[in-house]
Amino acid sequence: MPLFIYGLGTATPPFAIAQEHAVQAAEQFGCHTHEQRRLLRALYRLSRVRTRHSVILESDSRDGLTTPSFFPPMRDEDDRGPGTSARMARYEREAPILAAAAARVALRESRTRPDAITHLISVSCTGFAAPGFDVVLIRELGLSRAVERTHIGFMGCHGALNGLRVARAYADSVPGARVLLCAVELCSLHFQYGWNPNQIVANAIFGDGAAALVGCADKPAADDIWQNVASGATLLEDSSELMTWRVGDHGFEMTLSPLVPNVIKQRLRPWIDTWLGQRGLDVDAVATWALHPGGPRILEACATTLRLPPETYAVSRDVLAEFGNMSSPTILFIIDRLRQRNAPRPCVAVGFGPGLAVEAALFR
Secondary structure, eight states: OEEEEEEEEEEESSSSEHHHHHHHHHGGGGSSSHHHHEEEEEEEHHHTTTTTOOOOOOOBBTTOOOOOOOOOOOOOSSSOOOHHHEEEHHHHHHHHHHHHHHHHHHHHTTTTOOOGGOEEEEEEEEEEOOHHHHHHHHHHHHHTTTEEEEEEEOOOOOOOHHHHHHHHHHHHHTOOOOOOEEEEGGGGGGGSSSSSHHHHHHHBBBBBEEEEEEEEEEEOOOOOOOOEEEEEEEOOOOOOTEEEEEEEETTEEEEOOOTTTHHHHHHHHHHHHHHTTTOOOOGOOEEEEEEEOSOOOHHHHHHHOOOOGGGGGGHHHHHHHHHHSSTTTTTHHHHHHHHHOOSSSEEEEEEETTEEEEEEOOOE
């Protein structure tokens, strides 16, 4: 059975930074030569990101440069910034606030009483704490103490698509189930000091955000409501170390190989063709694409292999420009905009994560 999306909400921290100011700040954390500064500026410019929100900003810096006190200037070339413990303490404080803001919007749009939620699915890969933000949501939102919780952790950018699969399974198997799915990521807490081009790419594209949706299997009166009808997943061959996300002593460390776009170009299309064919569709029958913007080259690789006209994934480009890559919530930001614009369907969402893993979801 499909999962009908009754409500969807998004939230970002109150303060944002323009990319031209972000690169100026980043120069203080690892650039030691003119050539490094030149390359840093090029990487930030090529990110196609204009602004990003962050919980560590203390004022809105879109109109000027500010340096967050959470990340003090480098003391020497060996300084790697705050330890993981300090970053996790900040995550534990900030993540529930952002998650609750998105969830309240989703509940309000769905016209669902908080105590009617039967299943709570939380998604996050940028922090660990127990009790987690899901427990805080129960208290802050007024959910039932008997709500059944599932946490999807450390999966990366495709985590919310995995969460959708779980939500649909609950809605399908438990009569009367009302599912709240909430994804929150505080990527900016993992800003890396020092000169490492792979880490600099991550520094240049990631931002903070949260998204939530309320869904159930009960068909609504309105015919135009979006519904998730199918999911799919695969691991691309010989690519396990091309994208990684590991816990380090100074935050979580991302590896994003420059080979990732080429692997996507070569191996995504055959799997997508098979997956869609099993559902009586082909690429040309898909009206809209919600491509997770892991970065501009990943978007371009998807568009190339799927032979997509630019207008079919324009919202993905827009979300990347306005918010950066927020990891798991990003795909829900894109779906929310597509819903608001009454985008044509069927719509296919695609996201990537460490592995190299691919997750997809079909919407009608």
